[in-house]
Every structure is written in C-alpha cells, then in structure tokens.
Amino acid sequence: MKDCYEYHLLTAHTFESVRKPHYLDWSNYPSPYKFYDGAPRFKLPPFKAFTQETIDTLYRLCLDGAVEELSLQEISNLAFSMNGITKVENFHGEPFGFRATPSAGALYPFELYLFIRNVPEIPDGIYHYQPYDHSVELLSRGDFFESLQTALCCSIETNCVAVITTIYQRSAWKYRKRAFRYCLLDAGHMVSNGVAFLRSVNLDATALSLFKDDLLNRLIGVDGESEFSLCALIPQRPALYWGEEFEPPAEFPESFPVLRKPIHVPEIEKAYTLSKMENCEFYRELPAGAPTFPEATSLPLSEVLVRRRSRREFTGRAIPFELFKLVVESSLLCFPSDWGFPKTNLYLQVSNVEGIPDGIYGISEGKLALIGEGNFGREMAYLSLGQSFVSRANVNVIFTYSFSDGNCRRYREGVIEAGALGENLYLSSESLGLGACGIGAFYDFELQEFLSLPDRELPVYIVSLGSL
Structure with missing residues (x-):
C-alpha cells in the first residue's frame, strides 16, 4: 500500500464484501x-x-x-x-x-x-x-x-x-x-x-x-x-x-x-x-468566519451535549426551510482549524423540506446548487447498507474527499473535518428538536456513481437528520 487513496479503495464496502462471514470475538x-x-x-x-x-x-x-x-x-x-x-x-x-x-x-x-x-x-x-x-x-x-x-x-x-x-x-x-x-x-x-x-x-x-x-x-x-x-x-x-x-x-x-x-x-x-510529519515546514491556513447572527432560539449547548444521541426514529414529516437553513449554515460553513478548511465537499439529499424541491444539492460558496431533482430517499437507504431510517430523513449530508494525490496527512485531515462537521450537525439538530445519526458504512463505489463523482472523489461520511 503506497498511499491513502489506495487505503481508501482497499477498505471500500461492496455488495459482496459486506456479505462475507465476519465473527466477533466477544472474549x-x-x-x-x-x-x-x-x-x-x-x-x-x-x-x-x-x-x-x-x-x-x-x-x-x-x-x-x-x-x-x-x-x-x-x-x-x-x-x-x-x-x-x-x-x-x-x-x-x-x-x-x-x-x-x-x-x-x-x-x-x-x-x-x-x-x-x-x-x-x-x-x-x-x-x-x-x-x-x-x-x-x-x-x-x-x-x-x-x-x-x-x-x-x-x-x-x-x-x-x-x-x-x-x-x-x-x-x-x-x-x-x-x-x-x-x-x-x-x-x-x-x-x-x-x-x-x-x-x-x-x-x-x-x-x-x-x-x-x-x-x-x-x-x-x-x-x-x-x-x-x-x-x-x-x-x-x-x-x-x-x-x-x-x-x-x-x-x-x-x-x-x-x-x-x-x-x-x-x-x-x-x-x-x-x-506522519517530522518538521514544522508548513503554513497554517486559518478560516475566517462571517459575522452572521440570525434570530433563532435553540437549547443551551450544555444541555445538548448531555442529551445528544444517535437518533434513527425519523418520521418523515416536513420541516420548514428556515429550520433546514439554520442547521446547514451553522454546522457546515466554517470550522476553526489549521488544515486549510474546507478539505471536504458536501452533497445534500433533501426530502420534504418546505420551500425547496426534493433532490440532490451541492454547496458552493455557501449556496445550494440543485444537481438532480427527485426523492432519492430509498436509494440513499440502499446505499447506506440498507438502513431503512435513512429513507425517512429530511436531509442526508454526504461528505466526500477529492484525492488530488494520495497524501495521507491531507486525507487524515479531510476525514477528521468530516467528523467535526458531522458532530456540528448532531448538536444543531438536537438543539432544534430534530434528530441526527452518523453513518460510516455505505457502498463506496455505488455512492460515488450515484452522485456522479469524478474518479478520485470518494465518500467518507454520511449524516442523516430529520423530524422526530
């Protein structure tokens, strides 16, 4: 194995690989x-x-x-x-x-x-x-x-x-x-x-x-x-x-x-x-946040940290666009880090959000861009190894990483970033009465094809969120 592009390919799930016998040693x-x-x-x-x-x-x-x-x-x-x-x-x-x-x-x-x-x-x-x-x-x-x-x-x-x-x-x-x-x-x-x-x-x-x-x-x-x-x-x-x-x-x-x-x-x-890195020969590129303060009432962070759970009991009921906007904006548009944010690309599969068509969206410069219209909840559930709750989510956020090369440090940073933004989604959703659940298991290549991603852009994480 020469780089982390190869590692990511080696660890991809396929329909066949997830059906191989796998025994857990409880001892x-x-x-x-x-x-x-x-x-x-x-x-x-x-x-x-x-x-x-x-x-x-x-x-x-x-x-x-x-x-x-x-x-x-x-x-x-x-x-x-x-x-x-x-x-x-x-x-x-x-x-x-x-x-x-x-x-x-x-x-x-x-x-x-x-x-x-x-x-x-x-x-x-x-x-x-x-x-x-x-x-x-x-x-x-x-x-x-x-x-x-x-x-x-x-x-x-x-x-x-x-x-x-x-x-x-x-x-x-x-x-x-x-x-x-x-x-x-x-x-x-x-x-x-x-x-x-x-x-x-x-x-x-x-x-x-x-x-x-x-x-x-x-x-x-x-x-x-x-x-x-x-x-x-x-x-x-x-x-x-x-x-x-x-x-x-x-x-x-x-x-x-x-x-x-x-x-x-x-x-x-x-x-x-x-x-691994051995020296300090690098430049730290820190993101700058825009001072945006929408009027919104949410639970205190200290309460949310204690209450947060992975919630899968989505009802599929519609959520207002303003609620959707609060979750997406507050969670995904900036994270204070030294790795040159953003390292990941974002795609949203949206179902039953008032005011916008169901479909697949990208996020470019903080704005939604419709890629394909339609309700793709069932497809996302299948791609998430058949986890049915995914089909009832109002939003499935898919994080992808572009392997411009196989550099393992940059890959490490990209996946850590996906986890950090995913946790922001957990916190924002919980604070506004929604639920969220992270998904690390999916059919990598089929999801890549479903999103029409380039050859060297692959999914690294999914977070489902929706009404409870």
Missing part, C-alpha cells in the same frame, strides 16, 4: 477505558451547565474569541464535553457509559490528554482524562509547555491544551481494516465538541492537525503504534513555533491493556505511518 471485547497503574488521580468538579445557546455558538465558531487561562471548572467542562459519560445503561449485565462524543459501534477508540499549568487546585503536568469517574490522572509532573510548543509547532499563550489520540484496536475489533476511517471521524467528533464548548464561553479555539507526530506521541507517553495522536485543541489561534529538540519525561506510569489479545492491522499502521 476479546475491548475495554472502553484506559487505566494507569498507580497514577495520582484528581477528581474534577462536576460538569456545570451554562446558558449559551447552541445555534448561536455554532455560528460564531470561526470568529475571534478571548485568549485567557482556563479555571479548573472550565477544564472540567471541556473534558466532559469531549469525552464525558452522559448516560449509563446495562450491557450484558454490566453498566456501560455512553459518551458526549458519538463513536462508531460505541467502541470509543479515542483518549484525551491534557497539558495543564497555573491551576491552583492541581499540580502542573501532563494528564490523562478518565471518563470513568470524571477525573484526571497525573502522568508526569511539571511544566511541559516548552516541549509541547516544539511538538505542536505552535507558540502557546494559555494554560490548557488538549490532545486526542486513538487506540485503533478498539475499533478494529469490529470494523477491521476500515476502522482507521472511524477513528478519524471520531477524532473529529471529539474536537468539534471541544471547540463548541470553548466558543460557548467566548474563548478562542483552534483544532490542530499539523504537528510532529513522533515527538507528540513521546511527550504523552504513547507508543505511536497501538496508540497515536490524531489531533490537538488549543484555546487560541496558533502562531508557528520551531523550538529545540527535547527529551520527553523519563518515566510514565504503566497502563493496563484494553484488549486481552492485541489486534494488529497492517493497512491501518501503514496509513498512519504514511501520514
């Missing part, structure tokens, strides 16, 4: 929690509700915010927004915690690390967020921000930076070599929630994808093979920083394995290796 079911042996643990204050409305927050994502140090309560809210437990249900006789961030198969292949300084209640250091009891585990004590600046190629003015990693084997337990796609989407979901929280309290926020992978992995004590960094979040705009090489902390506490038997997927490990 090797992955733990959704990573625990460290003997690491000092600090309980965070409970998640505290705040009043900022969701739609207003999403419209402001790319506007400038304040650059200030975070309090322990704000760090607690940030960690909970990204990876907190919002609901507990019984699963095979055991309590199972569903997270604020959606994940394919509820396998939660992500982990959250926090660099913290100047917070009186806890020591400066590198922390791992523990969703099991909403605490942080101290991995290494001290101020590591100078080293972090070197790893992220970014000067840091604030006192808290979040790093998102993936333990891809959790997802590969079920999804095998396609799992890397889901890990990237889930990283996008998670960083999107963090961005939304920071903007809701008027702090700046930027999702970072450009950094020195091996240095960052070493700095947080992960091996770069079974677990590796995918994204970071800083409460500011990044300024390029070169820095000097550093020695990472000498020792980290040992972590317990999340599977009884390790799972190795050569295609995923190769795709990740091909995506």
